[in-house]
Amino acid sequence: MGRVTVRRQVLRISDGREMRRQDALAAEEPLELRVNGRALTVTMRTPGQDVELAHGFLLTEGVIAGVEDVRTARYCDGTDEDGRNTYNVLDLALADHVPPAQVGVERNFHTTSSCGVCGKAALETVRVRSHHDLTKDDAKVSVDTLISLPGKLRAAQRVFDSTGGLHAAGLFTSAGELLVAREDVGRHNAVDKVIGWALMSRRVPLSGCVLMVSGRASFELVQKATMAGIPVLAAVSAPSSLAADLAAEQGMTLVGFLRDASMNVYSGQSRVDR
Template sequence: MGRVTERRRVIRIRDGAVSTRPDTLVAEEPMEIRLGGKPLAITMRTPGDDFALAVGFLVSEGVLASAAELANIVYCAGATGEGGRNSYNVVDVRLADGVPVPDITLERNVYTTSSCGLCGKASLDAVRTTARWPLDISADTPVRIEPATLSALPDRLRAVQRVFERTGGLHAAALFTTDGELLDIREDVGRHNAVDKVVGRALQQGRLPLSSCVLMVSGRASFELVQKAVMAGIPVLAAVSAPSSLAVDLAVETGLTLVGFLRGTSMNVYAGEHRLALSAAASTD
């Protein structure tokens, strides 16, 4: 199976001094996801947690919602690499009997890069119509979180990014409780892959919907990440960087709490402020 990191020789220049040294890089390889033997998507990812990645991707596309709907996942033995060895870069997901198989094309090109994931009108329409767990703000036990708890999450995320510490080249996604307890963290060269791995592991463990969790991501909050949070039933998404306009639109429409620029004690709340335990009413300039 592919490694998470690889070593490469680099020329290092520091204050005019030139030297050579080995450097640790994050691995990036393509992975094809098949559904019932039919090609569905190709993503560039960091090898590891491949089955969780495939399952999480299918959750975000509305195909899976529970472990009972999943029959099995296997690496395709025929996907051989150099020397006839299995490349471990093709995964086939089989649904349980009775689970409907969607349009295999998902109405769009299903090639995804490590930087942006899937996007487009078809994806927006899908999240509007197939979300299994609406983020109901009138629930009997509504999620509430203190701003101080959110403020502590970036440092807690960074502290457990083991591969990032060696490479500086990975995104991370982590699930926390509303009290700030770390539940799971995954790293990947693609921010959307890291989220899929976290969500996929939760489905495999029978923990969906993640209705009492906060999803913390190390980069920006794109439309794709909001979509993935909504499809997994996650009520709060926090990011260290900015959201896109479409991400904010979708968060408002679905009732997601979206927090961006979460750095130290500062943050911007773009949607769903009802879940934050604010001490004073917000003022508008």
């Protein structure tokens, strides 16, 4: 498997003094996802939990609906200049009943807006593709529980401690119990790994769960949570306008600026116990 961290020599300058030392960087390498032997997409990720990432990606992009839709997942012969397997090519074989995936699945639905797709069309796309009705999820989460989540997620970020350069996503119960946490250079990859873990554990739909993410809440992350049936998404930073629109459209509780003892609840306020 690829390395999660890479050591590099750096020149450290502090208070006018210079020192050369080794520094740990978060590894970033391409992962090519193939479906039935055909290249589907390439994402830049931190190596590790690649099979979870692939399952989460295929679920949240609507290629599969359940873990039984994937027959096998195996690394292909992606080699470096020395002929060693880089583990950067992963091929998933779909079950016979699953329609072929479209080559070139885009990371974000809204990245195609330059081609004439508006926000309304993006919302409609997710509405049609999602198999889960979040409006029927009556989960409740307390303010105190929400306030505790950033600290719990941060405590689970082992690689961040050595590099300071990774995003994180954590899946919690409505009572604040951490089910799984994943790190990656890409926030969307961390979420795909979490959802892929849940899918492979046969926990999808993730009714009554809270997805906590570092950074901001984008349209893409709301879309992924919707596709996995997650009723509550919380982020330490701001949501985008389209993320807030989609959360409201889907009946999701969206929490932003979750820091210290404060937060903004942008939609689904009825799930938050005050």
